[in-house]
Amino acid sequence: MSERQILTQVEDGILTITLNRPEKLNAFTRDMQQQMIEALDEADANDAVRAVVVTGAGRAFCAGADLSSGGDTFNADARADRPTGLQPDGGGVLTLRMFECRKPLIAAVNGPAVGVGVTMTLAMDIRIAAEHAKFGFVFARRGIVPEACSSYFLPRIVGISQALEWCYSGRVFPADEALRGGLVRSLHAKEELLPEARRIAKDIGDNSAPVAVTLIRHMMWRMLGADHPMEAHKIDSRGIYNLGKGPDVREGVEAFLEKRPAEFKSKASRDMPEFFPWWEERTFS
Numbered sequence: 001m002s003e004r005q006i007l008t009q010v011e012d013g014i015l016t017i018t019l020n021r022p023e024k025l026n027a028f029t030r031d032m033q034q035q036m037i038e039a040l041d042e043a044d045a046n047d048a049v050r051a052v053v054v055t056g057a058g059r060a061f062c063a064g065a066d067l068s069s070g071g072d073t074f075n076a077d078a079r080a081d082r083p084t085g086l087q088p089d090g091g092g093v094l095t096l097r098m099f100e101c102r103k104p105l106i107a108a109v110n111g112p113a114v115g116v117g118v119t120m121t122l123a124m125d126i127r128i129a130a131e132h133a134k135f136g137f138v139f140a141r142r143g144i145v146p147e148a149c150s151s152y153f154l155p156r157i158v159g160i161s162q163a164l165e166w167c168y169s170g171r172v173f174p175a176d177e178a179l180r181g182g183l184v185r186s187l188h189a190k191e192e193l194l195p196e197a198r199r200i201a202k203d204i205g206d207n208s209a210p211v212a213v214t215l216i217r218h219m220m221w222r223m224l225g226a227d228h229p230m231e232a233h234k235i236d237s238r239g240i241y242n243l244g245k246g247p248d249v250r251e252g253v254e255a256f257l258e259k260r261p262a263e264f265k266s267k268a269s270r271d272m273p274e275f276f277p278w279w280e281e282r283t284f285s
Contacts, residue, residue: 005032007057008039013050013205014198015043015103022058027066028116033090037097044102047267050205050213052101053197054124055108061133064115074144091116091148098123099149099221102214102268104204108197109133110190114172118183119146122153125217126200129184130193133175141170156224158182209248209264211271215239222279235278242273 007018017039019026026032036054043049056062065073072078076087098105098120105124113121113129114136121127129135137154139146146154146167154163162181166173178184188196204213219239223232243249248266255262 003031004035005029006035006039008042010046010049012198012202013048014201015039015046015049015052016194016198017052017054019054019056019062022056022060024066025060025063025112026056026058026117027063028091028120029066030090033094036094040097040101045269047210047269049103050210051104051106051201053106053108053194053201054121055194055197056110058111060111060117061107061109061113062115062117062120063112064117064138074142089147091119094120095123095148095150095153102217104201104213104217106197106201108193109135109175109184110193112136112172114138115142116148119148119150119154122148122150122157127184128186128188128193128197128200129175129178130190131175131187132190133178133187134172135175135178135183136170136172137167138170138172140168207262209252209262209266210268211246211248211264211266211273212243214268214272215243215276218277218279238275238278239273242275246273 005019005021007016007020009016009018017036019032021027021029021032040052043052067073069079076082077084104126107121107124107127109121109127109129110133111130112134114134115138118135118137137146137150145151154167157163158166158181166181175184175187179187186196219232219235223235226232246266248264251264252262
């Protein structure tokens, strides 16, 4: 069995995934990738989980790929532990799984996030950071290109000019620059970071219908690639029609009129409307 490189805990409807190689600054490995994917699979199947928070153990979030193989770290054809020929990059396999997730994903960046340590957060929905955190899209300084589908995610989050500046230079930059550039939502003292991430997650879990949240997550992300607002209008209309005749909407409206908290009963694992998922299957080739 592979060594456990993440810690998981479910509490108050929140799954916290902690990258757990603190002696290596949580450097990313294939085992970590697979364990994170398994944790996301379990989160999607567990209706008690309403949101996911990802953070790092020790002083780093994730220092990027484990470079212990030296100059052949990224050379699959020279590595005995990897198949030869074109293979999907591990960071991309992870972020594509995040993209398909049914639960909101929140990154609590507690320290340096470099290489895949930052690109993995781009498929998450909300990023907050410690005031002392640092970020770096360092790929060009290693002679390689960004991965983890970041050429899709990063320009959509921060704009094409900012994305290119950070990726062209490959420099490591401080948290306040990440905030100004729109990469993170807010900065927090170290001891306040995880409580703030959990506060955001708990607010979602306590007050929002899980089926609606899942639909909203996928509608927002997938409409980023739409070529006309009519595509949004079509999926909005299907959502309004299908959810509008269901029990969650009745409960939400009645709770509002009666000035009480809503008690939503529908489950994201089993009660999604029949048109979900509406997009084409994506495969690597």
